[in-house]
Amino acid sequence: MDRRTFLKWQMQGLACLGAAPLIASIRPALADGTPDVAVAKGGPAAATRAAVEMLGGMGRFVKPGGKVVIKPNMSFANNVESAVNTHPEVVREVLVMCKEAGASRIRVLDHSLQNAEQSLTLSGIRDACDGVEPGICRHLLNSGQYREEALPEAVEMRGNGFMRDVIDADVIIACPVAKSHGGAGVSLSMKGQMGLILDRRSMHSRYSLDTAIVDLNTRVRPTLAVIDATRVLTTGGPGGPGKVITPGEVIASADPVAADATAVASYVWYDKKMLPRQVGHIRLAHERGLGRMDIENLLTRRVEL
Numbered sequence: 001m002d003r004r005t006f007l008k009w010q011m012q013g014l015a016c017l018g019a020a021p022l023i024a025s026i027r028p029a030l031a032d033g034t035p036d037v038a039v040a041k042g043g044p045a046a047a048t049r050a051a052v053e054m055l056g057g058m059g060r061f062v063k064p065g066g067k068v069v070i071k072p073n074m075s076f077a078n079n080v081e082s083a084v085n086t087h088p089e090v091v092r093e094v095l096v097m098c099k100e101a102g103a104s105r106i107r108v109l110d111h112s113l114q115n116a117e118q119s120l121t122l123s124g125i126r127d128a129c130d131g132v133e134p135g136i137c138r139h140l141l142n143s144g145q146y147r148e149e150a151l152p153e154a155v156e157m158r159g160n161g162f163m164r165d166v167i168d169a170d171v172i173i174a175c176p177v178a179k180s181h182g183g184a185g186v187s188l189s190m191k192g193q194m195g196l197i198l199d200r201r202s203m204h205s206r207y208s209l210d211t212a213i214v215d216l217n218t219r220v221r222p223t224l225a226v227i228d229a230t231r232v233l234t235t236g237g238p239g240g241p242g243k244v245i246t247p248g249e250v251i252a253s254a255d256p257v258a259a260d261a262t263a264v265a266s267y268v269w270y271d272k273k274m275l276p277r278q279v280g281h282i283r284l285a286h287e288r289g290l291g292r293m294d295i296e297n298l299l300t301r302r303v304e305l
Contacts, residue, residue, distance in 0.1 A: 036298035037253045037262050042305030044089035044230050044250070051252035052097060052226065054301050061224045061254070062171050064102030069166050070094055071196060071222070072175040073187070074110045074125045075139070076239050077118035083231035083244045085119070086177045088128035090228040090250060094175055095132050107165045108137040110195040113239070116141060140165075146198040154215035156207040161198030166220060172196075174222035174256055178229040178263045180237035180270065183209050185279045187238050188263050189225035189256035190217050210280030217256070217290055225259035227251040234269050243271075257282060257291025258298055265295060 038054035040047040052058055062068055072086035080087060091108060098106050108129050112119050116139040120126040129137035140146070146161035166172065174189035181187040183204060193216050194200050203212040229249040236242020247267065253259035261276035276293040277283045286293040 035301035037258050037300040039251050039302045041249045044087045045093040046305050047250040048090045048093040051250045058097035058101040062098050062101035062103050065104045066170040067105040068098050068103045068171045069169040070108045070173045070175050073177045074123045075112040075119050077114045077122050082240050083233040084240045085123040086175055086228045087230050088124035091125050092128040112139040151215050151219050153218040155211050157212040157215040163196050166196045171223045174225045178227055179233035188260040193220050213281040214284045222256045225253050225256040227259055227263050232267050255291040257285045261293040261295045
């Protein structure tokens with residue numbers, strides 16, 4: 001849908017150490033079943049760990065020796081307060097948990113929309129990741145770093161160039177910041193996967209953007225979605241400036257459609273509340289069986305640290 005139609009349709013917590021006892025107590029509390037969606041409110045790192053722990057821990061998704069790609073938003077040359085990039089502490093905590101789970105190779109990847117060096121520096125993500133493993137965080141801009149792959153389950157976009165590390169990965173973790181988007185309505189887990197391919201322009205010009213986003217996710221559907229909603233850019237996305245709210249939350253799910261739907265339903269976008277089905281690519285992903293947007297029928301657990 002175009003922006004006019006979209007707008008018409010749309011009617012920090014405790015530090016990590018202090019939250020540790022609560023995080024440790026989450027697993028026993030889930031004797032009646034693991035939730036479909038986990039929402040944790042608190043400091044960025046502590047909330048990230050708590051949300052993943054509620055799902056069963058990173059070991060549920062990353063196995064010893066596994067190859068992991070973490071896909072944050074880190075392509076805009078702006079600071080944390082702008083909410084255009086994922087919070088560096090969220091990305092770092094996901095990285096740390098992957099290492100704890102025994103991953104043999106981890107890459108933190110994006111395809112920059114602005115100056116790559118400035119984006120990595122100003123976002124704070126490179127410094128945060130280098131503190132865990134130097135050189136792990138990078139932008140891939142050279143076409144030789146991509147390989148053409150077919151999308152056999154696509155409706156419109158039948159192929160594209162994919163980052164080689166992504167093709168070889170055992171696990172893809174979507175780690176977006178929650179933000180608005182002038183073309184897609186919102187940019188969350190599924191929309192963020194556009195940063196893993198070479199030709200994004202055709203998704204805006206050659207195909208229906210909503211359909212192409214779903215086509216893309218038939219090939220690179222995240223194994224785990226960890227949405228940074230510590231700050232949410234509710235207008236002016238994806239590059240800002242815009243209206244920023246600070247829910248102080250992290251949303252996690254093994255179902256990226258459900259994670260995105262939860263983020264849509266949880267916050268005010270363009271100064272109005274909206275339903276997941278009002279976002280074209282979320283509705284299409286649900287209809288095509290990539291996940292569920294009917295979050296009212298799913299189990300969501302929340303914790304405040």
